Amino acid sequence: MSTKPSTLPIQYSCYFHRSRAGEQFIPEHTISYIVSGSMEMSDITTRQSFQQGDIYFCRRNQLAKYAKQPPADGEYRSVSIYFDQDTLRRFNLEYGYKPDKTVNTPAFIPLTHVPVLISYMESLRAYEQLFTQKENEALLTVKQNEALLLLLQLKPELKNILFDFSEPGKIDLEAFMNQNYHFNVDLQRFAYLTGRSLSTFKRDFEKVFQDTPSHWLIHRRLKEAYYLIKEKKKTASDVYLDLGFEDLSHFSYVFKKAYGVSPSMV
Template identity: 40%
Template sequence: MAEQQQNKYAKIVWTVTEDNFFKDEIILEFHSFVRIISGEMRVVQAERSYTFGAGDTLLFPRNQLSAVIKRPKDGRPYKAIVLGLTTDRLKEFYTTNKIETIHPIQYGTKKFDRHPLLDGFFASLSSFFDLQDELPEPIASLKMQEAVSILRALDKTVDGLLADFSQPGKINLADFMEKHYMFNMPMEKFGYLTGRSLSTFHRDFKKVFYTSPQRWLTKKRLDLAHYQLTEKKKKPVDVYLEAGFENLSHFSFAFKKQFGYAPTSLI
């Protein structure tokens, strides 16, 4: 079970997951500043995977496709505080704060070492969840400015990411899909991230791959799972989520239909 408590003005979320695991495929509308309180979070992206635990502080860029798996650890559920750095608030911040140098944009997830500035900031956020009423808008605005100021103090390259307000443009469809096929997202999302409407996405996809997106995605995911089982010697329960399947039974059925034998026979 995953629970969330949110402050609407500040986009501050207290999230708790008490299940053995909780998986979600996400494309964030805005950058998210996260402190993990307990439990473990595994983030799978196109180029690499990350595992984060209690005490870690992260910055997730917007418009980046990720599979997020949250698990309890050491007898404690997954808990985290999330602050959304919305585009409107960032635009407001950068109209009054000068950018000294624009560094190349680093789109990957950023992890920050423990620091008194971070500890104090997230401690202040956690206290807001005891409020009976909404956090007043002026205070919410100040907390967002504080967050960005801390990020800028700890990472001199972060302005390149936070001050980039562009939307995804039309990109090479084949390259994108080969890197992101394991993400179980609606076709509309794949279209958006490649700079296409849904109808254009389907049309361009068939021109490039000579089949439908769903058939191509299923085959690619099963091939990935087969490789993980045979070459990496992983178990089906450790493979199906990262290969883009929603549950183990669906994965096992599709795998047997494709290869003629159950994934458990490879253990």
């Protein structure tokens, strides 16, 4: 999975090495098919592994972590289709799909036992060279709409997710941040996901935590890192990515600054 779509609605991914980089924010609904290799995904409640031949759906406006693993002596390959809000609104006007209810699910939903959908995703591999060129946008749109029609025929309950155009409402800031502090996203994303403008988010945050968001995030992540290293016998390299740090050397530097010793000395 790529957590940030390209300018084209159909994207092909290829990795020779394990990849855990990414914004970890899913901005648009997506279906992805693993051509080769494997991937592990997790959100705050669920962790799941996907293998070659698996297909899954990702919800927009969600935080998730992922780790892609190429096969032995091979490469990780996948095909993904993104459904932005404008596309879904146009589709909705044409076909009249309407949600029946609001549903809560994990950030990602396995689409198992749907061989027709898998065959469709496999067929997109033949278009890879065409779909890297923007002049084929009309064909891309046709294939994107075809995917939607097929998806809704096979999994009609997904209409409750695809055509829910509501934006995140104002939620409990303290609970949300204590659940999601380890995701490496910027403050603008946190503000949006809690139903606030950036300025309101900062103001409300300081009222709740008596601290600035940036300072609190660093120290909350370091506190968890210290616990995992000391009590769970983890190493710095085991935990720094999972706790939202992009760079091991930076993690070690701020850890030593906070606790007076390097992670390896705890």
